[in-house]
Amino acid sequence: MKNLVIIDHPLVKRDLTLLRNRKTPSNQFRAILRRTASLMAYEVSRGLVTKGIQVHTPLEKTHGVTVDQQIVLVPILRAGLGLVGGFVEVMPNARVGHIGLFRDEETLKPVDYYFKVPNNLRKALVLLLDPMLATGGSAAAAISYLKERGAQKIRLVSLLAAPEGVKKIRKIHPDVQMYTCALDRALNHRGYILPGLGDAGDRMFGTE
Helix, strand or coil, rough: CCHHHHHHCHHHHHHHHHHHHCCCCCCHHHHHHHHHHHHHHHCCCCCCCCEEEEEEEECCCEEEEECCCHHHHHEEEEHHHHHHHHHHHHCCEEECEEEEEEEECCCCCCEEEEEEECCCCCCEEEEECCCCCCCHHHHHHHHHHHHHHHEEEEEEEHHHHEEHHHHHHHHHHHCCCCEEECCCCCCCCCCCCCCCCCCCCHHHHCCC
16 A cells, blocks of 8 residues: 555564464563564664764774664654654664544544644654554544644554555545554454454553
8 A cells, every 4th residue: 555664574473463462461562562663663764864974993994874864753642652662772862752642432533632742843754653553543633733843754653554544644644654564454343453452552551
């Protein structure tokens, strides 16, 4: 699908299987999610702007590179927090914002309650983190909020995606590249991804 990158590395597939398993306890779920996020970060950050520098090895001077691009991580609370740690391990200089949204269980529409992001988003690469791209309502709203604050380069990162959510993002925000580990079959009547892995936030924090 257009604007969608599926990260199908064997180690990601292995971890995704563990995350799907309903018998995986919360403590293991959190650790696996963090590890998977680190693996995803390499693919999501492909194409970052770099610049050449010189460094001194123990033997001589040589050429190297450093990342020359601001990175801002923005998890959608609360489940998005599970991806932050893995990304920060790979991108230690990234700044972190937060967007608080929850889905109304009757209307399935997003309701916002918190928004705090770094200043000067215009030149930054903004990575919006949300494990589940289901209806796409929360992600689409979050992207709109970020654009209102000046963000111009946004990548949406999810663990799983449903076709309905992908189509919504493509329609409302065709300029946003999406990254996910699997494109699942569909949504059920409650807006949950099938086969999915349940509610990522509940499984992370043991609030099922």
